[in-house]
Amino acid sequence: MNPHSDTLTTADGRTALRMERRLAHPPRKVWSAITDPAQIGQWFPSDVSVELEPGGAMTFTMPGVTGLPMTGRVTDVDEPRLFAFTWGEDHLSWEIAPDGDGSLLTLVHTFGDRFGSASFASGWHLCITALSQLLDGEPTAVDPDTGELHEAYLDQFDLGRGTVEHTADGPRIRFERQLVRPAAAVWAALTSGDEPVPGEEAPRGFTAEKVPAGPVLEVRAPTLLAYRWHPEGTVRWELGAGTGHGARLVLTQTGPHAFDADTALAAWHARIDHLAARLLEA
Structure with a gap:
């Protein structure tokens, strides 16, 4: 689960966080874990419903949060290679490529809040760790970040400058x-x-x-x-x-x-x- 690369780029007021992880499972198994709502809820930060087709509606329900769920729209579906969607004003792209007997998973999260990048990176780091556990058939038990991971990403992305x-x-x-x-x-x-x-x-x-x-x-x-x-x-x-x-x-x-x-x-x-x-x- 060591990252191949975690990078951050900003242009025209939008920031793109790119994270790569090698998973020891074939693309179709990874595809099911990132598109099947029953599996998504075990590693993703919210419960998700999805119409798995371009333009399909999505809802995101955060555990313990009352009120209307957030909504999104599917932008890309290319099984088992690419799944992408909007989440509020953000865009998430999950790309799966064969990598030996496993897969290379690439997440690109595009958003407007550059100074939130370390929060997003540390959160996805833990989510993808839980995804790997799910794929391995293990319970998805990941300790929350107490701040050290967040601060490591903040330093890596040089977000402390004035x-x-x-x-x-x-x-x-x-x-x-x-x-x-x-x-x-x-x-x-x-x-x-x-x-x-x-x-x-x-x-x-x-x-x-x-x-x-x-x-x-x-x-x-x-x-x-x-x-x-x-x-x-x-x-x-x-x-x-x-x-x-x-x-x-x-x-x-x-x-x-x-x-x-x-x-x-x-x-x-x-x-x-x-x-x-x-x-x-x-």
Whole structure:
């Protein structure tokens, strides 16, 4: 079950995650496991109903989730080579090729949320592990990711980098990162019991090296903190819903034209990496 390759490409606002796995079973057996709803539900992240023909309707029902199921549409059926479909706004393509006495399974998942890529990759990694167990005739028992697999994919795909935008008002630094713990746990790690108060100095956890603390401008625990680090600059932490694996962090810093944005960018990169590592221990 070692991957031949896991790659990520982004173009025109869409990201494609490509994952390859060798399975020790012939293509027709793999085909049945990825198209038969009775088998899909044993390894896929939802129960599925499908009209197995181009244009056929699909529904995806998540265990324990109430409300209307998500829907999709079959885009390709070429037994036993290719099965592809939409899932909401995403597109999934499963290609099966003979490989000796087994098969090479290639998944291409195309989606809009690039910063969710590590969540999707770690999730599919576990799903395909369960698929392999099913094909082997074993119980599909896969331990959930506690965060280490997610962070390994985040590093592999280099998703921790921030950007510097040069605006008319000065540089603007921005980081977006999917975290592996919910907002309340992230907030607790950032505050360490020192709850921020408007007008008072921001707790140290919300600062980075060479980015001094300053008065809190806005706080809404556990999802928002903004403070002024310079008369002409602010730092803003926001913790949103993300992919469901944990909170989605968006951090921005603005400042005067003269401030060293590259140094601050490196400092925030180190600070957020340290936060992510601490969350793995929580």
